[in-house]
Amino acid sequence: MTYGEQIKSVLDFLEGHKLSEDIIVLGQCPSTKVTPTANGTFRRLKKWMMTVGIRDWDFHNVIPHKINSYDIKDVDVDALHKAVEGKGIVISLGGFVQKVCNKYGIDNYKIDHPSPRNRNLNSMEYEANMLHKLKEYLDEHRANGIL
Numbered sequence: 512m513t514y515g516e517q518i519k520s521v522l523d524f525l526e527g528h529k530l531s532e533d534i535i536v537l538g539q540c541p542s543t544k545v546t547p548t549a550n551g552t553f554r555r556l557k558k559w560m561m562t563v564g565i566r567d568w569d570f571h572n573v574i575p576h577k578i579n580s581y582d583i584k585d586v587d588v589d590a591l592h593k594a595v596e597g598k599g600i601v602i603s604l605g606g607f608v609q610k611v612c613n614k615y616g617i618d619n620y621k622i623d624h625p626s627p628r629n630r631n632l633n634s635m636e637y638e639a640n641m642l643h644k645l646k647e648y649l650d651e652h653r654a655n656g657i658l
Contacts, residue, residue, distance in 0.1 A: 531567040533658050534600040536560075537591075537608050537619070539581075540574035555625035555632075556604075563646040569598070573611045586611050599657040600649065620648050 536556065560568055571594035574585045595601050595617055603609040605624035612619040622645055623631050623638075632638050652658050 529567040530569045531565075533598060534565060534567070534602070535569040535571060535595055535598045536602045536604060537595075537612065538570065538572045538604045539607050539624070540572050540585075541576075541578050551627045552625050555627075559622075559625065559642055559645075562642050563649055565649065568602075569594070571595075573608055581607065583607075583611060583614070586615075588615060591615065591617070600652060602645070620645065 560566070571591065573587070573591050574580045574582075575587055575590060577585050591611070592615070601612065601617055601619040603612050603619040603621045606621065609619060609621040611617075622641055623629055625632070649658065
């Protein structure tokens with residue numbers, strides 16, 4: 512069993528987290544870290560979601576069973592469609608995930624990947640602007656009754 516097969520949901524590594532029927536965040540693939548929160552990615556993502564007023568959200572990797580894959584051929588299309596089914600909001604983390612969503616006809620909103628290695632996030636202004644735009648997107652969906 513690979514590490515990616517061991518983690519079934521965000522509940523496995525964010526203590527006290529609750530899933531959402533309405534919102535899903537899509538990542539690329541499992542981390543090489545034994546505890547994903549050790550690298551700060553999920554802590555940052557949780558902080559971002561709280562900042563934009565989202566407490567509960569689901570999570571799925573588009574390549575759920577292969578560590579560090581950057582190959583669109585590794586995408587588990589059936590699992591992806593099942594994960595997003597019925598969700599009102601799909602947030603993609605990074606350009607690769609956005610391309611996957613677009614290829615498979617999944618409406619999504621892209622934000623930067625929250626990795627500590629993402630140099631865009633060295634700018635607090637860039638990060639704040641990205642979150643402001645995400646909040647506007649979410650507020651628009653709330654106003655339209657999607658959330």
